[in-house]
Amino acid sequence: MELRQLEYFVAVTEEASFTRAAARLHVAQPGVSAQIRQLERELGLPLLDRSGRTVRLTEAGSAVLPYARAALSAVAGARLVVDELTGLVRGHVTVGVVEWMKILDLPGLLAGFHRDHPQVEITLSEARAADMIDALRAGQLDLGFISMGAVPPEGLETQVILDQAVVAAVAPGDPLARRDTIPLNALRGRKLICLPKGTGVRTIIDDACAAAGFTPDVSFEIGDPLTLAQLAARGLGVAVLPESATLPYQDELHTIEITRPRMSGRIALAWRAGGPTGPAARALIDLARERMPAAAPTAAPASASPPAAPPAGGSGSAQG
Structure with missing residues (x-):
């Protein structure tokens, strides 16, 4: 044998x-x-x-x-x-990422780790947050960059490195473009553009809508937040997405802060709690925690002008 x-x-x-x-x-x-x-x-x-x-x-x-x-x-x-x-650090480390990692310097982190530990082979893959959480628990991933809500997943240790508001974004001609803030209930009955099920932000949205007593009407599911913003800019619905995804399209989109409840999406470093971790994986986790320190919560920007009155009637009007 x-x-x-x-x-x-x-x-x-x-x-x-x-x-x-x-x-x-x-x-x-x-x-x-x-x-x-x-x-x-x-x-x-x-x-x-x-x-x-x-x-x-x-x-x-x-x-x-x-x-x-x-x-x-x-x-x-x-x-x-x-x-x-x-005192050797060698072997193999596996890293999982979500789409949001495009706004963080992951290539710089991995390049620095490779420079310090050239004998360690690095495997990098992209997956949904739910799949990565399972892989981390099973020991198939050493380190994950996951999207998550306020409560860390069971069985994992985490360090939040990005915390930003989840906002709504519409084309300038949409009725909601007259608003700077809306309650979540204002999205009841609207065609929504969201990240797919299984992603951290989508789970946050679905849970918040369920608590508000309605099921979101999702017309488009796309894994890239920037594509969500582009679809909304072309009038195909209301995008509900991380605030950072709207920044490249400020001239084409109207961004609206969602209140009652406020929602925030978090990107966190995650690794298995308590399980055996090799020196290579520990070195990578230590470097990631040093290079990507814990983030303070970030709120959606408030407008300097008072919000306009909601349009009379229609599914875009804010109720409560």
Whole structure:
């Protein structure tokens, strides 16, 4: 029995697919299949059920899985101890980001880390906040830049590095363009342009609307906040988005502060709480916390002039 066989077995189990496991391990799929079949022959029982669309554990596979994970963890721990005793920082770190990271200097952070630790391989991927949170908890990511609400996700430690208002933005000809502030209820029945479900800001919006007693009518879901702003500028609806996404389009958009309730979106550094973390991952987390210090809350800018009266009737009028 080889550690490589156990590693392949665990990867196929977690991915529920030989193809995805091979991509994750950066090896050819036939090699993964061959190694796991060799492991099954040695143990005398099939570990995986390959008959369906997804790969599932057999009864024997379920019994073997915790021991395979324990063996891999023990080997990783032994390597960490040796690295720490010798003062080496090497290995591999995985980082997840959300779209908002375009407004932060992530390339500068990673370039600085690579300069200090050239023996560490860095993997960077973009994903939804919900998926990254799961990956951080499972140890598949070492560090994540996640969007989140006021309460940190369970099982993670976080450091908020960006805190900004969630605002509404409309084209200048929209009835809401006469307002500088609106209650969330003013968006009831309006066609909204939002980030997709599973993102931190969308979760904040959906929860706030549910608390206000209505379901948002989302016409466009786009993962890039800047594209949301462009759609709103062309009169396709009301964009509800982080304030920073409206800044490049100030001449084309009217930005409105949402009150009752005020909403803010946060970007936070996130890493698994309490789990074993290698020296390379710890070095990256320490550098990120130093280079991207905790942010103070940021409110939406208030207009110097009093808000205009709401239009009479229509779905754009503010109620309460």
